[in-house]
Amino acid sequence: MKKDQLVKGFFLAIYTLQPMKLLEKYSSSVIIGWGMLIGGIGFSFIKSPFAVEGIWDYSTYLYTFIIIIFGTLIAFYAYLSAAKIIGGQKTSLLASVEPLSAALLGIFWLNISFSPLDWLGSLLIVSTIVLLSLKKNAV
Known part of the structure; x- marks a missing residue:
């Protein structure tokens, strides 16, 4: 496993589980609003939001919006x-299907080729979700 994938998994777990106490007290829109405001201000010290390159016409503004x-x-x-509604653990399980759905859309809609190793990875993702979602028997 690559180091960046491990870091991404770690932060996805934090992103999913950390706001649970906040969600009990505040609505999702309030949490997202504050998160995006704080994140945007913090990131503006790294990359200025006013130094945007390229041609900004009507379609660029529309697509950005x-x-x-x-x-x-x-x-x-x-x-x-x-x-x-359903808890952080189930939500993160469902979110793990997103890369698989993106890959399937790429295959069937964009005609992207898929190697046997890609199919194996997809099968492992689905089987992991199935195994984790099964109810555990009392030991």
Whole structure:
């Protein structure tokens, strides 16, 4: 396993489990709003939000708006709402299916080739989700 994958897994666990106490007290939209504000201010010290390269025309603004609203705001809101309703553990299990669904969309919609090793990895993801979701028998 690569080091960056381990770090990503660690922070996904923190992202899923850390806000559970906050979700008991505040709504998902309040938590996301504050998180994005604090994260945006913190990241602005690394990369200035005003130093954007490229051509900014009508379509660029439109696509950027769509990505912000649908790809970020609604996605995070849905994830935290799911964590509040079904719990962090089940939510993170369901989130692990996302790379698999993206791969399947790439195969069937974009005609991207998939090697046998890719299929094996997909099978391992699905089998892990199934094994973790099975109820454990009393020991």
